[in-house]
Amino acid sequence: MFRELPVPPHFDPSKSDKIWRVPYQDRAAEALEWRRKHSISTASHDEFRVCLLLIDVQNTFCLPGFELFVAGASGRGAVEDCERISSFIYRNLGSITKIVATLDTHQAFQIFHQVFLEDETGKNPEPYTRISVEDVRRGRWRVSQEAAKTLGISWDYLQLHLRHYVESLESGGKYELTVWPFHAMLGGIGHALVPLVEEAIFFHSIARASQPLLKVKGSSPLTEHYSALRPEVVRGPGGEIIGEADEALINQLLSYDAIVVAGEAKSHCVAWTVADLIRSLKEKEPSLVSKIYLLEDCTSPVVVPGVVDYSTQANLAFKSFAEEGAHIVRSTVPMREWPGL
Numbered sequence: 001m002f003r004e005l006p007v008p009p010h011f012d013p014s015k016s017d018k019i020w021r022v023p024y025q026d027r028a029a030e031a032l033e034w035r036r037k038h039s040i041s042t043a044s045h046d047e048f049r050v051c052l053l054l055i056d057v058q059n060t061f062c063l064p065g066f067e068l069f070v071a072g073a074s075g076r077g078a079v080e081d082c083e084r085i086s087s088f089i090y091r092n093l094g095s096i097t098k099i100v101a102t103l104d105t106h107q108a109f110q111i112f113h114q115v116f117l118e119d120e121t122g123k124n125p126e127p128y129t130r131i132s133v134e135d136v137r138r139g140r141w142r143v144s145q146e147a148a149k150t151l152g153i154s155w156d157y158l159q160l161h162l163r164h165y166v167e168s169l170e171s172g173g174k175y176e177l178t179v180w181p182f183h184a185m186l187g188g189i190g191h192a193l194v195p196l197v198e199e200a201i202f203f204h205s206i207a208r209a210s211q212p213l214l215k216v217k218g219s220s221p222l223t224e225h226y227s228a229l230r231p232e233v234v235r236g237p238g239g240e241i242i243g244e245a246d247e248a249l250i251n252q253l254l255s256y257d258a259i260v261v262a263g264e265a266k267s268h269c270v271a272w273t274v275a276d277l278i279r280s281l282k283e284k285e286p287s288l289v290s291k292i293y294l295l296e297d298c299t300s301p302v303v304v305p306g307v308v309d310y311s312t313q314a315n316l317a318f319k320s321f322a323e324e325g326a327h328i329v330r331s332t333v334p335m336r337e338w339p340g341l
Contacts, residue, residue, distance in 0.1 A: 001048060002336035005038055007090045008203070013083045015196055017064055017076075019189065022199045031206035040094045043210035049097040051256040052089070055228060055263030055270045055299075056104045057082060057197045060183045060190030062264060067183035067190055070265045072300025073311060078264050081298045085262050086200040088298065088331040095335055097256065099201050099212045100249070101193060102228040104184040104269065109150050110221045111165065112180050118144045128307050131177040133166045151221055157237075161222060164237035174232055175268075177224070184218065215249055227272035229280070250280050258291050258341065262298035262331075267310030270299050271317040278324050289325035290340055294318060297330045 010030060034040070060067045062078040070078040089096065109116055114124040117131065119141060125131070135141050143162050148155035166177050184191050193201070201212050218225035222242045224232040229250055231243030253259055259277065263270055274294065281288040301314035322328050329338050 002092070002095045002334065002341060004091050004334050004336075005040075005093050007087055008034055011086065011090060011200075013087070013196070016083045016086075016194075017079045018195070019059065019063070020195050022195055022202060024202060027199060027203050028206045031203045034093075034203075035207045038094070040207055043097045043208040046097045048258070049256045050095055050258045050260060051253060052096050052099045053228075053253065053259055053261045053263075053273075054085065054099065054101040054197070054201075055261065055273055056102055056184075056265075057085065057194050057263050058103060058184060058190065059192055059194055060104070060185075060188075062194045062197075067181050068302075070300050071303050071305075072266075073303065074300075077300025077303070081262070081264065081300055082194050082197050084331045085295070085298045086196050088262075088295065089197075089200040089204055092335055093204055093207055096204060096208070096210075096260075098210055099204055100215065100253070101197075101201060101212060102215045102217055102263070102269075102273075103191065103193075104218045104225075105186050105191065105216045106182070106184050106218055107186055107221070108182065109147050111162070112178060112224050113182060114179050116144055116147045116221075117141045117162075117179065125179045127179055127181040128304065129179040131166060131179065133163075133170050136163050136166050160237045161242075165223070165233055168233045172233075186219070213252075215246070217246075226269045227276045228269065229273055229276040232272075245276075250277075253277065254280060254284065254288075256291070258293060260293045260295060262295040264299065265302045265310075265314075266299040266318070267301035267314035271314060274321055274326070275317070278321065278326065282324075286325070290327065292321070292326035293329050293338060294321060294326055295331045296328050297332065 061070050062082050118124050131141050143155060143158040145155055148158050169177060205212050217228050220231060220243045230245035234243050236242045261274055278289050302308060302310045318328060327339055335341055
């Protein structure tokens with residue numbers, strides 16, 4: 001059932017850290033021929049259905065020199081991850097039923113960008129500044145007057161929301177509010193999928209007649225949205241909804257027999273997505289957590305030398321997922337050798 005295929009000749013991992021145009025017409029013709037040559041059935045015939053969930057494999061996170069490159073321990077973490085993700089897709093072309101790819105999506109005035117906040121002198125915080133509950137209570141950081149005007153929301157409400165927000169993160173055991181560099185900006189080149197992975201997704205879609213699902217996340221100005229399934233905080237200070245769980249995506253993922261997860265970053269969006277996925281599976285039936293397979297060699301933590309290093313948090317998260325029943329696997333091991341398959 002899990003037959004490994006050769007990697008098609010067009011795959012060129014030396015292009016993994018570059019921007020280039022995917023030649024769709026050429027790849028489509030080659031994918032159809034690949035299907036014929038290797039007797040690959042279309043996805044609609046799959047009896048055992050596998051979903052590959054790719055978290056934020058975008059230029060902004062995966063290419064050196066871009067806004068929030070996930071370097072990991074090696075310094076080239078996300079680049080190496082994308083090479084392995086692409087190779088994994090090609091080698092398991094006939095086994096992957098559906099590919100779901102999330103797209104972190106932002107605009108300038110959001111709660112985690114520097115222009116949203118200022119100190120008493122009007123100065124904005126630097127990227128990677130962490131905003132604690134005490135910082136907000138003592139007035140160290142407050143909402144920018146210009147942010148309130150830009151968003152068309154009263155400053156008093158936003159100031160109340162900011163305190164409620166950081167307190168909600170603390171009480172929920174979440175990371176402190178972090179001021180991130182501008183990244184994954186809607187319409188920008190950083191927002192797009194990494195070409196090497198985009199090419200593999202497109203090739204899969206033609207070869208298997210399986211439409212990929214691209215899911216936008218992170219556009220709410222009043223909450224972070226690490227998880228692909230729900231925002232960090234869903235209600236404002238008055239109980240009003242500021243973001244909602246993506247129940248349609250949750251239900252779609254739960255419908256598969258196996259869910260394979262990879263992408264960036266291991267310490268943030270991958271970890272929070274998997275945590276939410278496990279929670280949803282346990283609500284139905286705890287044993288269903290065993291449907292999750294985490295490609296440990298296809299994800300890296302946020303590491304900015306001398307600034308932040310979330311390697312420990314990422315590893316602890318994956319350890320806890322394994323204890324819950326998820327499988328930690330490597331992309332280079334044939335799927336037929338994975339536990340439970």
